[in-house]
Amino acid sequence: MHSASDWSRALAAPELPAVILLAGDELLVLEAADATRARARALGYGERTRFDVESGFDWDDLARAGAGLSLFAARRLLDLRLPAGKPGKDGAEAIVAWCAQPPPDTVLLISSQDWSRKHEANWSQAIERAGVAVHLQAPRAQELPNWLGQRLAARGLAAEMEALDWLAARTEGNLLAGAQEIDKLVLLVDAGTRLDRETLEHLVSDSARYDAFQLIDAVLAGAAARALRILAGLRAEGEDLLPLLGLLNLQLGIAARLAGARDFDAAARAEHLWQARAAQFRRALARAPQARFWQRCLVWSGRIDRMVKGRESGEPWREFERLLVVLMQPRAAVALA
Structure with a gap:
């Protein structure tokens, strides 16, 4: 071959x-x-x-x-x-x-x-x-740091070899995990930045930032127990709900547009989703294929935003948890009523 x-x-x-x-x-x-x-x-x-x-x-x-x-x-x-x-x-x-x-x-x-x-x-x-x-074939263990470095370079970032060795060890040879970490770094770091190990370790290990992305990944995957465990940890650590809502809203908007598109692959390209990320959305849309479902979830998220800001009565963390459950288990969407 x-x-x-x-x-x-x-x-x-x-x-x-x-x-x-x-x-x-x-x-x-x-x-x-x-x-x-x-x-x-x-x-x-x-x-x-x-x-x-x-x-x-x-x-x-x-x-x-x-x-x-x-x-x-x-x-x-x-x-x-x-x-x-x-x-x-x-x-x-x-x-x-x-x-x-x-x-x-x-x-x-x-x-x-x-x-x-x-x-x-x-x-x-x-x-x-x-x-x-x-x-x-996935790169061998000794090749993984260079693979991660090339992927970072393709996204406009660079890292010292010690930092790449650390990231390779953290992801344990899992290419998808490595790609996801790089995708997160792109959102956190300005283009052209060169990362040393200390900076990279701080960015990746920052529990609030890291777990927020992990929460969204778990929700898209439909992993309810994992998502709710991460959410409970974020709340216990005093995480602000508004940034979580903002991150979720971005994903809900993408999902609504993908669900309403005639050609999923073309729409995913228009959203600039790399393939593994597009696959996550495809699995989420398999649970709830109608754009209307995702639009209603966006409306629900807007209500939670108003609760956080004191403009509407209700318990925002409880409503956020209910929304996540519905996203992962659309049959529970009776809660939308």
Whole structure:
């Protein structure tokens, strides 16, 4: 299989391969798939059809999509999500058949967030013959500080090597955790800043700042027990509720716009969401897909803001907790009434 650097160079080629498999670390696959879709749009692949391979998926849908003619664009991208990297017998046969005779003006992009030698089989070999298979491996422990440094540089920040070593140790090799920490730092530090270890450790370890972001992550993930535990800790430490409301309102606004968009991926790009963050919103919207739900939550948050400022009666911390519960468990939305 090809490496990430091989694929980065291949994306600059005049044409995309007919079949593409991106497999490996979740974050790297999400970002590589996003770059591939962007390249496809630039090359005139104006129509995209997404397939999510879950239990009961009908592999005949793939064959029908290949046989059908596009009504909207001359070139098409079929975006097949295969999370576990195991298509099963029917899926393997469908992919081998596709690779034997790929339809013209069509690219099949297959992405998997799990990969090892045990996944290699006739269907992945067929992909390599018809197109390209890319293994996106997470950097090894000794490579992680440089990976974090490159990611910081891409966001307009820099850090001393001692600081990067500390951040790598803190995130314990978890790329998504490292990316999230960098995403938070971008909000806290001016562009062009060079971070030493002491400054970085203070920013990341500051419990109020750190836990506020962790709270939002838990809410988007629907992790109720974790979110309520973090919230209780923030309240016990005397955290001001208004900054938490402000941070939550930003996320509610994004969620409302994403829910109301016809094309989630295009809307996520417009919001400047990196792929792992967009995936968090996608999971949140799977629980509550209607834009109206998120708009009502924004109204509720506005009421809490007025309670904090003494302009409306009520217990703001209790209302904030109730709002978070509804966000994580939309069936509890009777509380909105």
